[in-house]
Amino acid sequence: MDDKLSKFEKLTIAARYWLLGMAEHDPEYFKVLEALEYGLEHHDGKRNGGEPEFIHQLSIFMRLRTHHKSLKNPGVVYILAFLHDAVEDPNKQTGKMVSLEEVEQKWGKIVAGKLRKLSKEILGQKNPDYSLDEIFDDEDCAAVKSEDRCDNVSTMFGVFNPARLERYVKETEEEFLHRIKQARRRFPHQEAIFENAKLEIINQLKLIKHMMDKDEPEPVAT
Numbered sequence: 001m002d003d004k005l006s007k008f009e010k011l012t013i014a015a016r017y018w019l020l021g022m023a024e025h026d027p028e029y030f031k032v033l034e035a036l037e038y039g040l041e042h043h044d045g046k047r048n049g050g051e052p053e054f055i056h057q058l059s060i061f062m063r064l065r066t067h068h069k070s071l072k073n074p075g076v077v078y079i080l081a082f083l084h085d086a087v088e089d090p091n092k093q094t095g096k097m098v099s100l101e102e103v104e105q106k107w108g109k110i111v112a113g114k115l116r117k118l119s120k121e122i123l124g125q126k127n128p129d130y131s132l133d134e135i136f137d138d139e140d141c142a143a144v145k146s147e148d149r150c151d152n153v154s155t156m157f158g159v160f161n162p163a164r165l166e167r168y169v170k171e172t173e174e175e176f177l178h179r180i181k182q183a184r185r186r187f188p189h190q191e192a193i194f195e196n197a198k199l200e201i202i203n204q205l206k207l208i209k210h211m212m213d214k215d216e217p218e219p220v221a222t
Contacts, residue, residue: 008051011058012040018065019078028075031107032082036061038106039082045092049159053092056151057082063147067193073140079111080118080144087119097123117141136179139187146180146197153204157211165212169205177201 005013015036023029043054061081064071071077086098100122104112116122118141120130135141153172156165177198184194 008055008058011055011062015058015061026075032075032078035079035082035107039086042086042091042096042098043089047155047159049155053089056155057085059151060084060144060147063150063197064143064193067190067196070190070192071143072187072189076111076114077140077143079107080114080140081147083107083111083115084118084144084148087115087123088121090124099123114138114141118144132175132179136183137186139183139190142179142183142187143190143193146176146183146194149176149180150197150200150204153201153208157208162212165208169208172201172205 019029019033039057040054045053047053064081068074090097100112103115117135119127135145180194180198184191
């Protein structure tokens with residue numbers, strides 16, 4: 001019998017215990033723990049690669065946590081990391097959607113307002129106010145979105161089909177990198193977050209392009 005913990009289980013345990021430790025000194029972190037447990041229950045499906053759906057949120061949290069001292073509003077940022085897809089994605093088992101009203105009731109108006117910015121869709125409908133410029137003008141949303149893109153880029157090779165992979169690479173280069181660089185200058189106290197995300201994304205894109213070129217068939221000599 002294999003009793004080794006999976007990566008997902010390790011990340012979940014590590015996040016819980018770190019937040020419990022933080023909550024001993026700052027009760028705000030009990031609200032972050034509530035967001036962790038809520039997100040864990042809501043995102044109960046599988047990712048395209050077969051891993052538990054919520055491993056994405058846990059990975060983003062862990063990336064952000066390593067820059068804890070750089071974050072101006074760490075509690076808000078961590079809650080957003082756990083909930084950033086909750087309004088867009090229904091529960092896989094029940095189909096339940098999360099409303100911004102519920103978020104506001106549980107975590108307050110500030111979190112609900114920032115989550116609105118981060119959501120392309122709200123209750124299954126396109127969010128007309130969604131804008132990457134708006135997201136990257138907000139220091140908390142910008143940190144979450146940068147690490148969200150970083151995690152997606154680092155896990156998409158071998159999961160996305162070639163056409164989707166190519167589109168995602170192009171979108172990242174054209175829509176994200178310059179905004180992450182601007183956020184690095186706009187929010188200098190969080191410079192480490194944006195610089196780290198920028199460098200990891202650039203390196204991952206180079207690797208993906210190399211692998212994509214490697215997978216292309218050799219031209220037939222004529």
